[in-house]
Amino acid sequence: MKNIEAFYPLSPLQQGMLFETLRSPEAEVYFEQLIYTLHGEFNTSAFERAWQRVLSRHACLRTTFMWEGLKEPIQLVHQRVKLPIEMLNWCGLSPDEQEQSLQDYLQADRMKGFDISQAPLMRLAVIQVAEDGYHLVWSHHHLLLDGWSVPLVWRDVFDFYEAFCRGEDLHLGPSRPYRDYIVWLRQQDLSRAEAFWRDALRGFMAPTPLGVDRSSGVAAGHNEQQFSLSLGTTSALQSFARQHQLTINTLAQGVWAILLSRYSGEEDVVFGATVSGRPAELTGIESMVGLFINTLPVRAQVSPGETALAWLKALQEQQIHARQYEFSPLFEIQGWSQVPRGSSLFESLLVFENYPTGGPGQESGVDLKVRDVRFFEHTNYPLTVVAGLAGQVMLRILYDRSRFDAATIRRMAGHLESLLVAIVADPHQTLAELPILSEAERYQVL
Incomplete structure (x- = not known):
């Protein structure tokens, strides 16, 4: 298969989530949406490069799911995936208008959902609300990762971001692939x-x-x-x-x-x-x-x-x-x-x-700090x-x-x-x- 790095079975929890997602595609039950309020200087190019490197490092972020015509569903890891990052500027709106626009945006984003057969099952939006103020919306499907994984992803993103802002490169090897866990599960x-x-x-x-x-x-x-x-x-x-x-x-x-x-x-x-x-x-x-x-x-x-x-x-x-x-x-x-x-x-x-502790910009050397985190889940x-x-x-x-x-x-x-x-x-x-x-x-x- 073109652009496919690996494929393997789902974990039992993934199977349950896949079943629920297919049964109620309009429901938002496994749609995860995190909203960060950031303050400081934002380097768009470094941020985009950092995320692409993190996708390269973690196979699960490049994963989609296939089930039609198969006896058992499988997950596919794509070699290359381009992460969509939407850039919006709401500096011209009043604070009340910005908050209303954010709520409308979040609702529309949830309504859009994800096609779990198409990579990537995540997307980002960076919304500028002041000269040094931003909302960052990270949406992803729960099939990919759990809450423990979120700060791990952010730690990598900001390690890369910090290096790129300094004009340096950073070499982090690939993390242990999720398929090793699937193999372990099947041996129990x-x-x-x-x-x-x-x-x-x-x-x-x-x-x-x-x-x-x-x-x-x-x-x-x-x-x-x-x-x-x-x-x-x-x-x-x-x-x-x-x-x-x-x-x-x-x-x-x-x-x-x-x-x-x-x-x-x-x-x-x-x-x-x-x-x-x-x-x-x-x-x-x-x-x-x-x-x-x-x-x-x-x-x-x-x-x-x-x-x-x-x-x-x-x-x-x-x-x-x-x-x-x-x-x-x-x-x-x-x-x-x-x-x-x-x-x-x-x-x-x-x-x-x-x-694990840590999140975007915490204890980092860059001038970009998190002031608030909100999330949507049910x-x-x-x-x-x-x-x-x-x-x-x-x-x-x-x-x-x-x-x-x-x-x-x-x-x-x-x-x-x-x-x-x-x-x-x-x-x-x-x-x-x-x-x-x-x-x-x-x-x-x-």
Whole structure:
């Protein structure tokens, strides 16, 4: 095939995404859009050259997908791909007009989507809004890469950009190709994974109800709300986690399990969690760019009489043990469980973002710095809680607005914070004793 460097099968997660993309091509579910606000001197030529070199370095950024007439879909790596970069100048518009134009542009960009059989499955726009102010819009299909990969791509872009701005060249060898991960995946023993997941999910018969959702006449679609814990609360959480050798991820999973149990009235709950999916035994895996993440069920027995600390430690041990089966395809796990085919194993997803630091222009020697980052994404689940640590604990809750209203989501964030604060204050309370009401709600009750 002309201009084809390699072809190989899809990972199970890619297969699932491909199926969903083909089933609902108009949906924006795997359309990723990142919007950066940049300040400083912008060198267009160096920027374009930098991106082309990064595409040369990472095979997955030159990948498309083929399925028609094939028994199994494949991904094709193209030798050469030209990345479209649109240059726009909105300096003549007022700040309000610029913001409206940006929203219109982002919406139109999402509507355009991607033809996943045509390279590249990404594009860029650089929008000048002041003499030294720019919006940078990077859109790509999730089939190519995960959130962990985004800062890795940016690090390379700005390493090249910095060199080109100085009139120098930079030689970074090709990164380890994604196909090595596909080969590794195919060598894994699925029968051991099956035995583990059958045992882990034995006796669980139906997805945990969310308890606070309701059907309404509101049109389908997703909304998002963002919350952050104070620096003081974040610091107390980090000290608590260090003292008791717990991860912030374990705390997030723990309070989500407790809240699900309170909302549903069930002690045995299951939710989904996103794992990095990067196998430690693959040398160089931490700097590979591609789609490695996986979504797996987390089952938690929320025993009212157990103390919070002992329960959290047991939950963490359970997750450490499950790590060796992170490669397991979710659709297989679904089949190994006793939840009927056609029903989802879970309705809520918890994502803990613990990505490598760094992004465009951070700690670089060029006069171009990031002032703000926004992004657009949504998932297939009615409720997704995204937790992350960036100076403070940040929470984003993505929700199906036909099932949740904004006030319910605000209360939910308050309940999560109340649980975290209560556990840190006294980890020897039983799970039943932990309060979930926020201060405002307690005041209303009184």
